[in-house]
Amino acid sequence: MKLSEAFKRRPLLIAYICAGDPSPESTPEIVELLARAGADVVELGLPHSDPIADGPVIQAAAQRAIEAGMNTNVYFEMASRIRADLPLVFMGYYNMIYQRGLDKFAGDCANSGITGLIVPDLPPEEAGPLREACEKAEVDLIYLVAPNTPAERIPIIAESSSGFLYLVARAGVTGTRSEVLLSTKALIERVKADLPKAVGFGISTPEQAAEVIRAGADAAIVGSACVDLISKGDLEGLENLIRGMKLAIREVKPIEAVARI
Amino acid sequence: MKITTTSNTRFGRYGGQFVPETLMQPLKELAEAYAHLKEDPQFMRELSGLLADYAGRPTPLYHARSLSRELSRKVYLKREDLVHGGAHKLNNVLGQGLVAKEMGKTRLIAETGAGQHGVAAAMVGANLGLETEVYMGEVDIERQKMNVYRMELLGAKVIPVKSGSRTLKDSINEALRDWAASYENTHYLMGTVAGAHPYPLMVRELQSVIGTEAREQILAAEGRLPDSVVACVGGGSNAMGIFSGFLADETKLIAVEAGGRGTSSDEKIADHGACLNLGEEGVLHGAMTKILQDPYGQILESYSVAAGLDYPGVGPELAHLAEIGRVTPAIADDETALEGFRRLSILEGIIPALESSHAVGYALRNPDALGDLAIINLSGRGDKDLTTVMEQERRRRR
Numbered sequence: 001m002k003l004s005e006a007f008k009r010r011p012l013l014i015a016y017i018c019a020g021d022p023s024p025e026s027t028p029e030i031v032e033l034l035a036r037a038g039a040d041v042v043e044l045g046l047p048h049s050d051p052i053a054d055g056p057v058i059q060a061a062a063q064r065a066i067e068a069g070m071n072t073n074v075y076f077e078m079a080s081r082i083r084a085d086l087p088l089v090f091m092g093y094y095n096m097i098y099q100r101g102l103d104k105f106a107g108d109c110a111n112s113g114i115t116g117l118i119v120p121d122l123p124p125e126e127a128g129p130l131r132e133a134c135e136k137a138e139v140d141l142i143y144l145v146a147p148n149t150p151a152e153r154i155p156i157i158a159e160s161s162s163g164f165l166y167l168v169a170r171a172g173v174t175g176t177r178s179e180v181l182l183s184t185k186a187l188i189e190r191v192k193a194d195l196p197k198a199v200g201f202g203i204s205t206p207e208q209a210a211e212v213i214r215a216g217a218d219a220a221i222v223g224s225a226c227v228d229l230i231s232k233g234d235l236e237g238l239e240n241l242i243r244g245m246k247l248a249i250r251e252v253k254p255i256e257a258v259a260r261i
Numbered sequence: 262m263k264i265t266t267t268s269n270t271r272f273g274r275y276g277g278q279f280v281p282e283t284l285m286q287p288l289k290e291l292a293e294a295y296a297h298l299k300e301d302p303q304f305m306r307e308l309s310g311l312l313a314d315y316a317g318r319p320t321p322l323y324h325a326r327s328l329s330r331e332l333s334r335k336v337y338l339k340r341e342d343l344v345h346g347g348a349h350k351l352n353n354v355l356g357q358g359l360v361a362k363e364m365g366k367t368r369l370i371a372e373t374g375a376g377q378h379g380v381a382a383a384m385v386g387a388n389l390g391l392e393t394e395v396y397m398g399e400v401d402i403e404r405q406k407m408n409v410y411r412m413e414l415l416g417a418k419v420i421p422v423k424s425g426s427r428t429l430k431d432s433i434n435e436a437l438r439d440w441a442a443s444y445e446n447t448h449y450l451m452g453t454v455a456g457a458h459p460y461p462l463m464v465r466e467l468q469s470v471i472g473t474e475a476r477e478q479i480l481a482a483e484g485r486l487p488d489s490v491v492a493c494v495g496g497g498s499n500a501m502g503i504f505s506g507f508l509a510d511e512t513k514l515i516a517v518e519a520g521g522r523g524t525s526s527d528e529k530i531a532d533h534g535a536c537l538n539l540g541e542e543g544v545l546h547g548a549m550t551k552i553l554q555d556p557y558g559q560i561l562e563s564y565s566v567a568a569g570l571d572y573p574g575v576g577p578e579l580a581h582l583a584e585i586g587r588v589t590p591a592i593a594d595d596e597t598a599l600e601g602f603r604r605l606s607i608l609e610g611i612i613p614a615l616e617s618s619h620a621v622g623y624a625l626r627n628p629d630a631l632g633d634l635a636i637i638n639l640s641g642r643g644d645k646d647l648t649t650v651m652e653q654e655r656r657r658r659r
Contacts, residue, residue, distance in 0.1 A: 049425065049559040050545065052437045053281040059424050071557045094279055095544040099558035121279050121544070125270075146283040148444075157282075171283050172442030 001087045003041070003116050003140055003163040007196045011213045011249045012040035014198055015242060016091060016223030018061035019044045019078060020070030021230060028082045030230065030238075035084035037239045038246030042084070043118065043221070046075050046092035053120040055175030057224040061231060072100055080112035089116040089142070089163075094130075102130050106137035116140035116163040124160045131160065144168050145191055147183045158193035164219065165193055169201040169212070175224050185215040206241075206248035213249045220249055270458035273584065275577035278457040280547045284437065287444035292459035294364050299466065304363065311355050312470065315388065316345045318352075320471075322478035322636070327608040328621075332628040337482070338611070338639045339475045339503060348614065348641030349471060349499045350381040350452060356467035358385035361448030368392040368447040372436045374401055374429035374495075375568030376408025377614075377641065378452030383417035385450075393417040396435045398427040401568065408645065426562045429572055433546050453496025454576030457547030461576050465501040472506020475636055488632020489513040492640065493593075493619040495534060495569050497576035499640035504588065513589060515630065516579060517623040519565030520594030526553065526561055534563040536575040537583045537590035545574040551583075566595040566649065567615035569641075591630070597622035599653060602643060614641030615649065 006012060015034045019027050031042050047062035047070050054062070079088060090109055097105045097119065109117060116139055122130065124143055134141040140163030145154060147170060158165055169184040184199065191197055199212040200221030209220035222245060229238040270277050278288060298304045312318040320340045329336045341349035354371075361369060369391045373379030379395040386393030395412055399421045402409055409419050425431035433456070440449040454461045454468075479487055490507055492500035494516040504514045521533035531553045533539065540551035545560060553561040553573035563573040582588035593601070598615055601622025606612045613621055617640045623630075624637055643650075 050430065050434055052434050052546070053283075053441075055438070056424070063425070066559065071559075073557075093544075093558075095552075095554070095560075096558040098543060099554065099556065120281050121547070123278060123280065123282055123285050126277050126279055144282040146281070146286075148286045149282060150286060153285075168281075168283060170442075171444075173438045 001085065001115070003087050006040055006087050007164065007218060009040070009255050010196060010218045011253050012219035013038060013209065013242065013246045013249060014041040014043060014219050014221040015039040015226050016043040016045060016221060017226055017230060018047055018058060018065055019075055020047060020065030020068055021061040021227070022064060023068045024070055024074050024078055027078050030235070031082050032084045033235060033239055034242055035086050037242035039086065039242050041087045041089060043089045043091045044079060044114070046072065046090065046096055048093040048096055051093060053173055055173040055224060057228050058174050061227045072096060076108045076112045079114055082113065087115045088113055089118060090114050091118040094119050094122045097130065102133040103136065106133040106139055109139050110137040114139065116142050118142045118166060120144060124157055127160065142166055145187070147171055147187050151190065154191055158191070158195060161195055164196040164198045165191065167191060167197055167199045167217065169199050169203060174201055184212065188212065188216045206244040209245045210248040210252045213252045220245065272578040272581035275548065275550050275580040276458055276461060277549050278547060279544045279549065280457045281441060283441040284457070287440065288457055288459065290364070295360055295459055295463050298360055298363055304359065308356055308359055312352065316351045316355060317343060318470065319474045320344060322475055322482065324482070325609050328605065331608060332624065332631070334628060334631060335634045336624065336631070337479065337636045339471060339636055341471060341499060341638060341640045342611070342613065342617070342642035346381050346384055347644065348377045348381070349468065349502060350378045351384065352470055352502065353452065353464050353467040353498060354378070354381040354385045354450060357448065357450045357463070358389050358391065361391065361450070362389055364448065366391070366446055366448040368394070368443070369450050370394050370396065370436050370439050370447055371450040371452060372396045372429065372432035373452065374432070374571060375645065376401070376405040376412065377569060377645065379417070379419070380408055380411050380415070382450050383412040383415035386417055387415045395419050396422050396432040398422045398429060398432050400427045401429065404568065428562065430560060437546070453498040454501045454578060455496040455546055455548060455550070455574055461548065461578050464498055465505055465578060468498050468502025469505040471499065471502035471638065472504060475503055476506040479636060483634060485634070486510050486512050487634045487636050489515055489630070489635045490638065491515045491517060491620045491624055491631065491635060492638040493517045493570060493616045494537065494575060494579060495519070495572045495616065496574070497579045499638055501576060501578060503638040508587065513632065514587065515589050515591050515623070516583065517591045517593050517619045519567060519570035519619060520592040520597070521564040521566070522595060528555060530562045530564065531573065532564050534565045534570045534572055535592050536573065537579060538592050540575065548577045550577040551575050551580045566598060566653065567619060569614070569616040570619065591623055593619040593623040597626055599650065601625055602650060611639070612643035613639055614643050615646045617641055618643070
């Protein structure tokens with residue numbers, strides 16, 4: 001499923017997991033569990049040795065996954081085995097893409113059912129070559145906007161992005177936080193774009209997810225909270241978390257079925 | 262409208278800003294502040310004053326007579342080992358410390374491997390009244406207890422890094438993560454010519470005082486330019502510092518990388534730190550450069566007896582200069598470096614840092630590569646390395 005298709009039924013819940021944690025075999029089942037529990041999109045993280053945008057929870061997961069045998073070949077084989085009917089999005093660092101070759105990587109995404117790419121260490125200034133490769137392979141390249149992104153830069157990022165815009169809820173790295181900041185709400189208002197807005201970094205509870213949707217986001221992204229539960233082997237907790245979050249965001253805003261013609 | 266790569270962040274194909282969006286604004290603010298301040302006569306006077314009176318510049322260019330005799334050619338040593346703190350690191354740190362202060366920052370963060378850059382950062386933090394926190398890998402803390410204590414004496418806080426390989430590269434990751442959340446009051450004081458723009462440019466310019474002095478000094482002493490300049494390369498700050506004085510000349514610039522235990526690597530660990538010689542193009546810590554990596558793009562751990570050369574990346578400008586043939590990459594392994602360490606101590610009464618010993622050892626084993634007149638950049642003194650060398654000798658005797 002394409003992202004544009006999925007976003008016809010907003011608000012959405014997007015779940016991030018680290019592919020290959022605890023083992024490469026377990027990931028397809030976890031994705032299917034997420035889909036069952038109500039996730040609308042799954043971000044499948046490719047673990048990197050030096051994840052500079054990630055906090056301790058995802059760092060540790062990446063290390064475990066690499067030790068469990070995760071690599072880019074395994075990643076694509078695994079992605080193509082996932083049977084859940086929802087869009088899969090790649091999330092990972094640029095060097096992993098660069099080493100495989102940009103065209104090959106984008107092509108492998110398209111062939112294994114991955115419909116978009118999020119590359120947290122690739123600002124639009126450096127993304128030209130990958131964007132071309134993604135356009136050729138017809139996969140989306142999703143850019144990030146941060147709370148400190150200046151106003152004049154936002155439209156430039158928004159125009160380069162496709163699929164959706166990833167709004168970073170707060171400065172710093174991924175991880176769970178106790179509250180959704182006022183600055184997050186301000187950011188959602190500040191970003192004027194035709195693309196759907198998904199908010200991530202620091203969202204770990206149904207209340208927080210509901211809050212960002214209430215503030216005008218089209219999707220809430222939950223990452224470290226999922227990874228944390230997976231690391232504890234608590235798949236039941238994971239299913240409950242996703243169910244709870246989905247319920248919370250749908251209470252704020254019933255599905256805008258086939259919104260805006 | 263489309264953004265295209267702005268060429269002023271690059272050196273040929275290398276460099277750039279491969280960082281999270283959160284760091285784009287801090288990098289922009291830093292680049293602008295630095296570009297402005299380096300044109301400000303009052304700022305430059307203050308920096309020159311500190312370089313002279315606090316750091317002890319200019320450092321001598323010393324004609325090493327016994328070493329020259331041994332190599333049958335004239336060899337000079339640029340004495341960065343005499344800079345306050347015992348290494349060239351302070352040149353950069355003083356400049357960045359002043360920039361931070363001008364930008365209204367109240368806190369410095371730094372990464373350190375062996376502790377030399379961390380100690381320099383702690384000195385400047387104390388001197389300028391800035392709170393200083395230094396990220397240091399748990400493994401390095403264990404290896405360099407004395408430098409940890411020095412930083413603490415100077416009022417800095419040392420934060421142990423427990424992630425990844427728990428060495429220098431992970432300390433840089435942690436510093437970047439900290440900075441992404443703290444940049445409003447914090448300056449990230451990077452110790453080498455690596456990382457995203459403007460760091461490679463700024464650190465090279467702040468270190469270029471080495472090359473400017475050395476060029477004047479050799480012209481005064483010999484009435485001509487040297488045939489070669491030899492410097493060790495980890496990230497490359499001392500090398501770029503001295504090379505920058507001779508880039509427009511004919512002088513051969515030899516970048517000596519750490520050969521460690523050998524040139525092979527296994528799945529996760531390379532036996533060396535020789536990125537210019539054996540690395541491949543890739544992105545590390547925000548820059549496209551030459552790095553040590555596996556076929557999938559995971560960064561390898563590097564290895565060298567000299568902690569300051571134990572880094573799986575290299576400054577992007579060096580990658581560029583090596584590619585266009587302006588800089589000649591070379592390798593000295595642990596053995597060669599230890600020989601340089603001992604020989605210079607005996608010949609000249611100077612104990613060089615293990616990092617600088619790579620340049621000395623290379624010269625000892627490859628005198629013909631130097632021409633008739635050479636300068637070796639003696640980037641630091643070896644007091645910090647005595648335990649390591651004693652340990653190496655003990656191991657050999659077994």
